[in-house]
Amino acid sequence: xxxxxxxxxxxxxxxxxxxxxxxxxxxxxxxxxxxxxxPWAKANTMQYFYQKTTLNNExxxxxxxxxxxxxxxxxxxLIIGMAYGICMFIILGLKMQIVGVLLLYAFLFAxxxxxxxxxxxxxxxRSSWRGIRFGYRGQLKELIGNCLxxxxxxxxxxxxxxxxxxxxLRKYIFKNIRFGNQKFEFKGEASKLFGIYFIGYFLCVFTLxxxxxxxxxxxxxxxxxxxxxxxDNDEEIIFKSSLTAGEIFKVLMGNIxxxxxxxxxxxxxxxxxxYKLYISSIKPTGNINLNAIEQTEANYKDATGDDxxxxxxxxxx
Amino acid sequence: xxxxxxxxxxxxxxxxxxxxxxxxNDNLKFIYNSNYINWDxxxxxxxxxTFEISIKFLDxxxxxxxxxxxxxxxxKHLTDNSFYNKILKSxxxxxxxxxxxxxxxxxxxxxxxxPPLAEKAVPLIPKSFDNTIGExxxxxxxxxxxxxxxxxxxxxxxxxxxxxxxxxxxxxxxxTSNQINAFCLPxxxxxxxxxxxxxxxxxxxxxxxxxxxxxxYNNRHSIKSLIKSTSSYMFLSILTNDMASITGVMADNIxxxxxxxxxxxxxxxxxxxxxxxxxxxxxNPKGMYTLFNKLSDESNFKISEILSTHPDAKKRAKKxxxxxxxxxxxxxxxxxxxxxxxxxxxx
Numbered sequence: 001x002x003x004x005x006x007x008x009x010x011x012x013x014x015x016x017x018x019x020x021x022x023x024x025x026x027x028x029x030x031x032x033x034x035x036x037x038x039p040w041a042k043a044n045t046m047q048y049f050y051q052k053t054t055l056n057n058e059x060x061x062x063x064x065x066x067x068x069x070x071x072x073x074x075x076x077x078l079i080i081g082m083a084y085g086i087c088m089f090i091i092l093g094l095k096m097q098i099v100g101v102l103l104l105y106a107f108l109f110a111x112x113x114x115x116x117x118x119x120x121x122x123x124x125x126r127s128s129w130r131g132i133r134f135g136y137r138g139q140l141k142e143l144i145g146n147c148l149x150x151x152x153x154x155x156x157x158x159x160x161x162x163x164x165x166x167x168x169l170r171k172y173i174f175k176n177i178r179f180g181n182q183k184f185e186f187k188g189e190a191s192k193l194f195g196i197y198f199i200g201y202f203l204c205v206f207t208l209x210x211x212x213x214x215x216x217x218x219x220x221x222x223x224x225x226x227x228x229x230x231x232d233n234d235e236e237i238i239f240k241s242s243l244t245a246g247e248i249f250k251v252l253m254g255n256i257x258x259x260x261x262x263x264x265x266x267x268x269x270x271x272x273x274x275y276k277l278y279i280s281s282i283k284p285t286g287n288i289n290l291n292a293i294e295q296t297e298a299n300y301k302d303a304t305g306d307d308x309x310x311x312x313x314x315x316x317x
Numbered sequence: 318x319x320x321x322x323x324x325x326x327x328x329x330x331x332x333x334x335x336x337x338x339x340x341x342n343d344n345l346k347f348i349y350n351s352n353y354i355n356w357d358x359x360x361x362x363x364x365x366x367t368f369e370i371s372i373k374f375l376d377x378x379x380x381x382x383x384x385x386x387x388x389x390x391x392x393k394h395l396t397d398n399s400f401y402n403k404i405l406k407s408x409x410x411x412x413x414x415x416x417x418x419x420x421x422x423x424x425x426x427x428x429x430x431x432p433p434l435a436e437k438a439v440p441l442i443p444k445s446f447d448n449t450i451g452e453x454x455x456x457x458x459x460x461x462x463x464x465x466x467x468x469x470x471x472x473x474x475x476x477x478x479x480x481x482x483x484x485x486x487x488x489x490x491x492x493t494s495n496q497i498n499a500f501c502l503p504x505x506x507x508x509x510x511x512x513x514x515x516x517x518x519x520x521x522x523x524x525x526x527x528x529x530x531x532x533x534y535n536n537r538h539s540i541k542s543l544i545k546s547t548s549s550y551m552f553l554s555i556l557t558n559d560m561a562s563i564t565g566v567m568a569d570n571i572x573x574x575x576x577x578x579x580x581x582x583x584x585x586x587x588x589x590x591x592x593x594x595x596x597x598x599x600x601n602p603k604g605m606y607t608l609f610n611k612l613s614d615e616s617n618f619k620i621s622e623i624l625s626t627h628p629d630a631k632k633r634a635k636k637x638x639x640x641x642x643x644x645x646x647x648x649x650x651x652x653x654x655x656x657x658x659x660x661x662x663x664x
Contacts, residue, residue, distance in 0.1 A: 293331035
């Protein structure tokens with residue numbers, strides 16, 4: 001096997017105009033169907049973003065469908081509705097307000113591992129490149145145990161452990177993501193991230209916000225440059241970042257103007273500018289042969305976890 | 318029959334293979350690894366990604382970047398013709414038109430369709446709901462304010478002298494505050510601030526206020542407003558894809574009560590019924606007029622929260638004035654009510 005080092009080309013090729021059309025079309029159909037179209041709208045949007053992201057000029061594919069997500073939504077609504085109903089009954093009916101509210105929070109906390117697990121399983125198996133699927137091999141029980149542990153630590157440290165929670169979670173997730181027979185790893189150290197947040201915060205305050213652009217760059221670089229893809233043949237791809245504070249400034253300032261002066265309707269252009277910048281700043285380099293990736297991951301059809309996350313606005317990755 | 322050039326992925330590896338394929342009668346044929354492969358295009362997923370057409374069969378894919386127009390011609394009847402794709406491909410001005418139309422329709426619906434629908438739904442809601450909401454709110458509210466127990470007692474004695482439709486449901490409370498305000502909860506609890514009592518000069522004004530607030534209770538105005546704004550909020554949330562708000566809006570309900578302003582229609586209703594209440598109790602309707610005048614007095618502006626939720630006080634004073642000049646009223650001074658009023662002011 002030749003170990004030839006190469007650079008891989010990652011790009012976002014969408015445009016503000018195209019995204020605007022996607023949004024408007026989705027919105028029209030959602031309005032006409034009084035909201036029922038939403039799962040299909042979500043699938044359409046995801047398909048758009050995947051199709052407009054290319055690796056070596058070949059697009060990714062999202063093969064999830066509105067129908068799958070619709071089923072997931074029904075289940076998600078039932079689950080959330082039931083939990084909410086029980087808590088409301090406890091609060092209003094049994095008049096045990098504190099118990100009811102605590103129960104609701106406990107429920108939401110407990111839901112997090114389910115959401116993460118379900119979302120990843122569904123989205124990864126529905127993502128592919130050159131026909132090769134991604135996959136998620138994490139175990140729900142493991143994740144629940146981990147989340148409980150990390151949540152406990154976070155509470156005990158008044159939130160400081162939250163940074164470690166995030167990094168640990170990312171490490172766990174990446175360890176379990178597959179792209180065909182390629183594996184992922186996240187090797188960032190939480191203490192470093194904590195430092196970035198901590199020092200960055202003060203610097204932003206002292207420079208009256210000017211440092212923000214460097215801060216964003218530091219956080220972005222932390223995530224990008226600590227990600228690795230590797231396989232059983234000792235081949236790997238590492239990710240370098242070419243993002244500069246200047247570029248961030250240009251894009252963000254431009255986005256603010258665009259969004260404000262169009263009363264929000266210019267958002268698709270703003271979003272596209274951001275995507276283009278961030279994705280093209282990721283420079284993968286390594287010696288994995290893109291012609292030699294094997295199909296290993298299964299199809300997973302249940303979108304419930306994804307849709308619960310959507311309803312509760314949990315964001316994964 | 319044209320030979321099209323494409324890149325084939327066999328679904329088990331990411332290796333790209335250049336292939337030549339033909340399309341004939343909805344059949345796509347090509348050679349791979351010395352084998353003839355035939356796909357029935359009716360069982361394939363065909364995606365038009367502008368710069369590339371992707372044809373997928375099970376896990377296998379053929380991507381085409383060249384000769385797209387001709388390929389589209391052969392695939393025309395097979396490509397995804399959903400509404401979504403048809404609208405998506407249209408020109409920008411079509412989308413802009415759609416945008417403006419939707420906003421216009423949403424605005425109209427929100428102003429003219431949702432409120433009456435919501436109001437029609439209210440009779441379906443049992444009165445016990447009103448009581449629960451009101452009680453729940455009062456439980457929290459009463460812990461945050463100072464209730465003047467002496468005045469409250471006197472005020473309730475005052476109430477007992479009046480003719481009410483459902484006296485057992487109405488509970489009056491006096492809260493110590495400079496604010497010139499009074500409001501009614503859905504469970505029949507009426508809170509009156511000492512601020513508004515202080516600007517009153519006679520029992521007729523108090524009767525006018527009580528009549529007005531009781532009318533709000535009798536007509537379930539609080540719940541109607543609540544349902545209207547909730548449905549309005551939910552309507553807009555659904556249509557702006559803000560699904561999480563729907564789950565969140567239910568949590569906001571109870572806190573909205575004190576900030577709800579009644580619609581003009583509801584205030585007019587309350588005024589009319591309030592007037593009936595005054596007459597039923599043989600009181601002097603001039604009290605309503607003087608009360609409104611006081612409320613619209615600019616010197617009371619700063620501390621008059623009631624003015625912000627009752628912006629038409631001047632207009633409504635005028636209405637009463639018209640009524641008064643057109644009607645002779647038989648009213649009698651009720652010594653008990655007068656005595657209790659004086660007691661209330663001086664306690």
